[in-house]
Amino acid sequence: MTSWTPSDMPDLTGRTAVVTGANSGIGLPTALELARRGAHVVMAARSRERGEAAVASVVRAVPGAKVEYGRLDLADLASVRAFAATVDTVDLLINNAGVSMPPRGLTKDGFELQFGTNHLGHFALTGLLLPRLLARPGARVVTVSSNAQVAGRIDFDDLTLERGYGRLSAYARSKLANLLFTLELQRRARRAGADLLSVATHPGMTSTEIIKIPVAGPLFRLLTKPAAAGARTSLYAATSPDIRGGEFVGPRLRPMKPSPAARSEELAARLWEVSAELTDVRFDALPGH
Numbered sequence: 562m563t564s565w566t567p568s569d570m571p572d573l574t575g576r577t578a579v580v581t582g583a584n585s586g587i588g589l590p591t592a593l594e595l596a597r598r599g600a601h602v603v604m605a606a607r608s609r610e611r612g613e614a615a616v617a618s619v620v621r622a623v624p625g626a627k628v629e630y631g632r633l634d635l636a637d638l639a640s641v642r643a644f645a646a647t648v649d650t651v652d653l654l655i656n657n658a659g660v661s662m663p664p665r666g667l668t669k670d671g672f673e674l675q676f677g678t679n680h681l682g683h684f685a686l687t688g689l690l691l692p693r694l695l696a697r698p699g700a701r702v703v704t705v706s707s708n709a710q711v712a713g714r715i716d717f718d719d720l721t722l723e724r725g726y727g728r729l730s731a732y733a734r735s736k737l738a739n740l741l742f743t744l745e746l747q748r749r750a751r752r753a754g755a756d757l758l759s760v761a762t763h764p765g766m767t768s769t770e771i772i773k774i775p776v777a778g779p780l781f782r783l784l785t786k787p788a789a790a791g792a793r794t795s796l797y798a799a800t801s802p803d804i805r806g807g808e809f810v811g812p813r814l815r816p817m818k819p820s821p822a823a824r825s826e827e828l829a830a831r832l833w834e835v836s837a838e839l840t841d842v843r844f845d846a847l848p849g850h
């Protein structure tokens with residue numbers, strides 16, 4: 562359905578969305594378009610200054626928009642817990658924030674930075690918000706993965722990558738984890754009979770802060786699209802009635818086939834157990850069996 566645009570979204574009045582990494586890149590137009598359709602949007606960002614500036618930009622573009630800033634640092638579980646405690650209602654959770662290919666680093670809790678931020682931070686956030694998501698009919702969790710997931714490998718004996726760190730392979734691992742998490746969340750929701758859709762996306766090459774190509778010339782512009790176009794995949798996944806739980810929605814708004822590793826239920830179950838252990842966040846309402 563390539564002609565779909567955000568103006569095709571249903572009226573979202575009365576719905577609350579939480580968008581992580583809402584201050585820039587794909588997250589900002591995602592928040593903007595949800596607000597334009599009437600949703601109350603919590604724009605989560607780690608920097609108060611950047612977050613509040615983003616909220617102000619949405620209000621300028623959509624006078625009367627119901628948007629607020631929420632402080633969330635996904636690389637710090639205490640911050641994830643503090644943020645989750647401020648969210649009373651949530652219908653749409655957009656796990657969008659991400660770090661891409663930084664030099665090796667650790668989160669506040671000692672996790673490898675990309676795995677810790679992109680996967681564990683969102684795992685914890687989703688688990689902490691789960692009771693509020695399940696209280697809302699038609700709730701959705703959209704997790705922004707990437708086709709980089711095809712190159713992802715998970716070695717549970719070296720989650721901190723002390724034996725060898727590659728920026729791209731660590732990114733790919735975090736995006737594979739996003740996809741495994743999405744599919745396992747959907748399996749658990751289905752088993753529990755919960756009214757919850759879990760969907761992953763690949764926005765396609767989008768010109769944002771994350772792609773720091775030194776020569777941003779014509780070739781770069783040819784290969785990438787603006788952030789608003791990248792946001793279209795998240796918006797479609799979050800609101801289209803045609804979405805089925807467990808889909809991996811690509812830039813053309815069609816389901817993409819996850820890699821064999823991403824489809825492994827065994828790997829997903831193991832990642833889930835390890836993630837619950839590391840974050841101490843349990844999805845009690847959605848047991849594994």
Ligand SMILES: NC(=O)c1ccc[n+]([C@@H]2O[C@H](COP(=O)([O-])OP(=O)(O)OC[C@H]3O[C@@H](n4cnc5c(N)ncnc54)[C@H](OP(=O)(O)O)[C@@H]3O)[C@@H](O)[C@H]2O)c1
Binds near residue numbers: 633708763770791
């Ligand atoms: N751009 C692409 O081509 C592409 C392709 C495939 C997938 N993706 C995925 O799309 C998502 C959005 O990326 P983007 O392209 O829009 O990049 P971006 O412009 O760099 O945006 C990333 C966002 O994540 C936030 N973030 C980073 N670390 C955080 C933390 N510890 N806590 C909270 N927020 C944090 C950033 O906040 P700060 O401003 O504070 O750094 C920023 O708001 C990511 O998950 C990425 O993997 C992007």
